[in-house]
Amino acid sequence: MKALVTGGTGFTGRHLIARLISEGNEVRVLARKKDPELEKLRVEFILGDITDKEVVYKSVERVDKVYHLAAVFREGGGIPNKVFWDVNVNATKNLLEASLQNGVERFIHCSTCGVLGHISKPPANETYPYNPGDEYQRTKCEAEKIALDFFQKKGLPGVVVRPAAIYGPGDLRFLRLFKAINDGKFITVGSGEVLNHHVYVDDLVEGIMLCAKEKQALGEIYIIGGEEYVTLNKLVFMIAKELNVPVPKIHFPFFWPVWAASFACEIICWPFGINPPIFRRRADIFRKSRAFDISKARKELGFKPKIALNEGIKKTVEWYRKEEYL
Numbered sequence: 130m131k132a133l134v135t136g137g138t139g140f141t142g143r144h145l146i147a148r149l150i151s152e153g154n155e156v157r158v159l160a161r162k163k164d165p166e167l168e169k170l171r172v173e174f175i176l177g178d179i180t181d182k183e184v185v186y187k188s189v190e191r192v193d194k195v196y197h198l199a200a201v202f203r204e205g206g207g208i209p210n211k212v213f214w215d216v217n218v219n220a221t222k223n224l225l226e227a228s229l230q231n232g233v234e235r236f237i238h239c240s241t242c243g244v245l246g247h248i249s250k251p252p253a254n255e256t257y258p259y260n261p262g263d264e265y266q267r268t269k270c271e272a273e274k275i276a277l278d279f280f281q282k283k284g285l286p287g288v289v290v291r292p293a294a295i296y297g298p299g300d301l302r303f304l305r306l307f308k309a310i311n312d313g314k315f316i317t318v319g320s321g322e323v324l325n326h327h328v329y330v331d332d333l334v335e336g337i338m339l340c341a342k343e344k345q346a347l348g349e350i351y352i353i354g355g356e357e358y359v360t361l362n363k364l365v366f367m368i369a370k371e372l373n374v375p376v377p378k379i380h381f382p383f384f385w386p387v388w389a390a391s392f393a394c395e396i397i398c399w400p401f402g403i404n405p406p407i408f409r410r411r412a413d414i415f416r417k418s419r420a421f422d423i424s425k426a427r428k429e430l431g432f433k434p435k436i437a438l439n440e441g442i443k444k445t446v447e448w449y450r451k452e453e454y455l
Contacts, residue, residue, distance in 0.1 A: 133157045141198055143166070157174070221272040229283060233286075236288075241269050248417075248419060248421070252358065292354070293352070313375065318383075319415045323416060326421050384416050391412045
């Protein structure tokens, strides 16, 4: 089989490519530039921008399956909203159209559980209403709807995957949290009783591979998450324990002053393209719950997470230390 992976130079993409190649597949990657590590795996590169329609159509020629992971994700820097729509929505639509025209056997669209926003009645399953809370989530939500329209009405064989928060060796997104706890600088805002749900990257890749194989998955949405969700307080405790440092005990009881300060930092930093020290998306971890029901993936795909949260945290800490991030 020949697979196209968008977002292949990213954290999840690298793990997915390694798995695809280990199973004997040929892999093509659409990227702006070649990656030396992936070149060692004899990955074929189509060089260009995913927003370029001609490049997108070229990338799907003679491809059996498409794994669409590419997306713009704003941590806190001044990325214009137009970029989110160009990459997360318009480029996705072009890729779907190209895949339909080229007779792609299956299209795996990687969405996000973030399209559901705050989960007021946890855990949420695939029928929970959309409630995106920022531009990233809004554009991912729109892209997911477009993908489902192609899958359910236009005849493109495809599946939507909604990962929980992805972590594991190679991830740098959660490094700030680990470093803050390691350095004794983490401060909990509010009660710390909001819920968090993570998925270890290898478990996510397994879920994606199942979505690419199972016939009954066609046209469906699957939430792929870990075995458990925990409160922020418990997550911080687990990380501190693995780091062998004291558990942070400072709580700032009021959320809204922090949110206002985050907004102010964004306004000041964005015009200069600077990542602000605090921003609203980061502040939201203290007030928005993320907890999901993975029973549909269990029942229909046979999905079973193999890495428990404590084991995943241990593996992640080991990698951070090996790479001297901690």
